[in-house]
Amino acid sequence: xxxxxxxxxxxxxxxxxxxxxxxxxxxxxxxxxxxxxxxxxxxxxxxxxxxxxxxxxxxxxxxxxxx
Numbered sequence: 001x002x003x004x005x006x007x008x009x010x011x012x013x014x015x016x017x018x019x020x021x022x023x024x025x026x027x028x029x030x031x032x033x034x035x036x037x038x039x040x041x042x043x044x045x046x047x048x049x050x051x052x053x054x055x056x057x058x059x060x061x062x063x064x065x066x067x
Contacts, residue, residue, distance in 0.1 A: 009048055009049060016046050020051075036050035
């Protein structure tokens, strides 16, 4: 990932989906579930700090999963 992209705190849906290697619809749903969206007129921005924190709640800690 480019340094410039890593330093961004807010992105549009399409850029976030690309950064996290997921479909646009999946990233949109993730952003909504994490309540990480900011709407400015017709523009929606997603806070990546909130997304990262939300994703950590899905961290698999069950040792059996990795066997």
